[in-house]
Amino acid sequence: MKIRLHDKDFVPYLSETEIDKAVTSIADQINKNFQDKKPLFLAVLNGSFMFTSDLMKKIEIDCELSFVKLASYHGTQSSGEIKELIGLSDNIYNRHVIILEDIVDTGTTLGHLMEVLKTHDTASISIATLLLKPDVFKKKYPLHFVGMEIPNKFVVGYGLDYNESGRNLKAIYQLEE
Ligand code: 5GP
Numbered sequence: 001m002k003i004r005l006h007d008k009d010f011v012p013y014l015s016e017t018e019i020d021k022a023v024t025s026i027a028d029q030i031n032k033n034f035q036d037k038k039p040l041f042l043a044v045l046n047g048s049f050m051f052t053s054d055l056m057k058k059i060e061i062d063c064e065l066s067f068v069k070l071a072s073y074h075g076t077q078s079s080g081e082i083k084e085l086i087g088l089s090d091n092i093y094n095r096h097v098i099i100l101e102d103i104v105d106t107g108t109t110l111g112h113l114m115e116v117l118k119t120h121d122t123a124s125i126s127i128a129t130l131l132l133k134p135d136v137f138k139k140k141y142p143l144h145f146v147g148m149e150i151p152n153k154f155v156v157g158y159g160l161d162y163n164e165s166g167r168n169l170k171a172i173y174q175l176e177e
Pocket of ligand 1 (some may be wrong): 047102103104105106107108109110153154155156160161162
């Protein structure tokens, strides 16, 4: 069924069942690859909250979870937008860090986070994203766990918003052409 958020219409794209399959596939790989490594999940707010919650219920190995946020602000100089990482209070020294993202588009957001994390002596850094837009992603760094590849169209639901609306939707919807 079509839904309307603000001024735009969205049509169903990924069902709860399809999302669950993608989340399970990521969880299975992490359970296998990180046994005895006690990974530290770093979930990137806000969009990844629902994915994180569902994924964590499927993680069966010893692990920890922390939330970070990349806040945009405009610097006093004309250099444009700067991203500041908030919430990285845990000691990530020598830890196997797994970043949890809802969606990777150009990869710019994740690039900022990687830059910060690389300055810490972690044991490893992996990326798990529920969705990836491969036609847009042009960055060099590897994406280790990808739930689903989707076309370059704007999606909402399952944590993803359109001007803050739609995060509560259980399924994922695509902007109507
Ligand atoms: P990137 O920096 O990779 O270009 O964009 C990543 C961020 O942009 C995501 O974390 C998300 O907040 C937002 N984003 C990118 N594509 C979409 C989309 O299709 N729908 C929504 N709701 N947000 C998106």
